[in-house]
Amino acid sequence: MAHAADYTWTGNAGDNMWDNSNNWAVGGEPNGYYPQSGSDNAIINDGNYQITWSSEDVYFGASNEIYLGSGNTLLITTGSGAADINFSAIHLSGDATVELSSTNAIGYKKDFTIDYGTFTADSHGFFDATLDGTLWSNGHTLTLVGELNTSNLTGSGTILLYDASSAEGGINWNTDGLILTESETVQLDLVTTGTSVAINYEVLNVPEASSVLLSVLGLGVLGLRRRR
Numbered sequence: 001m002a003h004a005a006d007y008t009w010t011g012n013a014g015d016n017m018w019d020n021s022n023n024w025a026v027g028g029e030p031n032g033y034y035p036q037s038g039s040d041n042a043i044i045n046d047g048n049y050q051i052t053w054s055s056e057d058v059y060f061g062a063s064n065e066i067y068l069g070s071g072n073t074l075l076i077t078t079g080s081g082a083a084d085i086n087f088s089a090i091h092l093s094g095d096a097t098v099e100l101s102s103t104n105a106i107g108y109k110k111d112f113t114i115d116y117g118t119f120t121a122d123s124h125g126f127f128d129a130t131l132d133g134t135l136w137s138n139g140h141t142l143t144l145v146g147e148l149n150t151s152n153l154t155g156s157g158t159i160l161l162y163d164a165s166s167a168e169g170g171i172n173w174n175t176d177g178l179i180l181t182e183s184e185t186v187q188l189d190l191v192t193t194g195t196s197v198a199i200n201y202e203v204l205n206v207p208e209a210s211s212v213l214l215s216v217l218g219l220g221v222l223g224l225r226r227r228r
Contacts, residue, residue: 004039004064005031009049016049019057035063038086045069046093055083061109063087070094070123078102078133084109091115092125099128100135107136114162116146116178121159121201129164137164137171144197145177150186156202163196170194 005026012030013022021034024042035042036059044051046069054060056079063086068074070093076085082105089112090098100106106129116125125146129135144161164171173192180188180199189200 004037005033006041006043007033007035009042009044009051011047011049016051018051018053019059023051035066037062037064038088039064042066044072044074047072049073050075052077054079055081061086064089066090068092068096068098068125070096073097073099075099075101076106078104078106080104082106082133084138086110087112089113089115090127091117092127093117094119094123095125097126097128100131102131102133105134105136106131107138108140108142109138111141111143113143113145116144116161118147118149119159120149121153121157124159124161126160127162129162129167131166133166135164135167137167137169139169139172141172141174143174143177147179148181148188148199148201150181150183150188150201153186153201153203157200159199159201161197161199165195167195173197 007024007026009023010025011023013020017023019034021032022030024030024034041064044067048071050073052075054077060083066087068090076098084107086109092098092115114127119125171194175190175192175197178190180190182188185204187202187204191198191200
């Protein structure tokens with residue numbers, strides 16, 4: 001076994017497979033290993049990769065923290081059998097996506113954290129657990145953290161952060177770390193079910209100060225006329 005390390009994705013092997021050591025480097029150089037223990041961190045910088053992590057890998061699911069850069073998709077699949085995934089946290093930048101894909105069963109082996117960083121309605125991470133097979137939460141808790149940037153928010157809509165319609169039994173959520181700051185113009189509603197987490201938003205039309213002032217002046221003139 002390799003010593004615990006920070007592995008950075010290079011994709012040099014050209015096959016986009018997690019378990020190919022030629023796709024990873026430690027300190028800028030390959031070391032013949034890939035992230036495969038509960039002490040290894042996997043760093044995948046912004047790009048356009050669809051990386052496949054399969055239960056057919058010898059050390060499937062074993063990692064500490066995963067940093068998935070914007071534009072990338074991490075496809076987690078059981079291949080021909082059922083398996084548990086086993087990492088402590090995954091950090092999703094921009095529109096990074098985790099997708100569970102299997103006709104069999106995937107289980108969560110322990111509690112873990114999904115970190116969405118600072119996100120917007122147009123660019124946010126997504127954990128897609130709507131596999132064809134069965135998802136077993138095994139009673140574990142998923143902690144969701146991140147902050148919604150509402151500065152350029154317009155209209156109304158829904159930001160779907162996590163979806164697991166195929167889950168057996170409900171998932172325990174800890175959403176205390178999701179920062180959603182409302183204002184007089186922005187209304188936010190965090191919606192959690194047993195299998196999903198989403199944010200409904202609506203931007204209200206508030207009159208500009210000049211319009212409000214004109215309205216007040218108009219009412220004042222109307223009052224003077226009535227007194228006269």
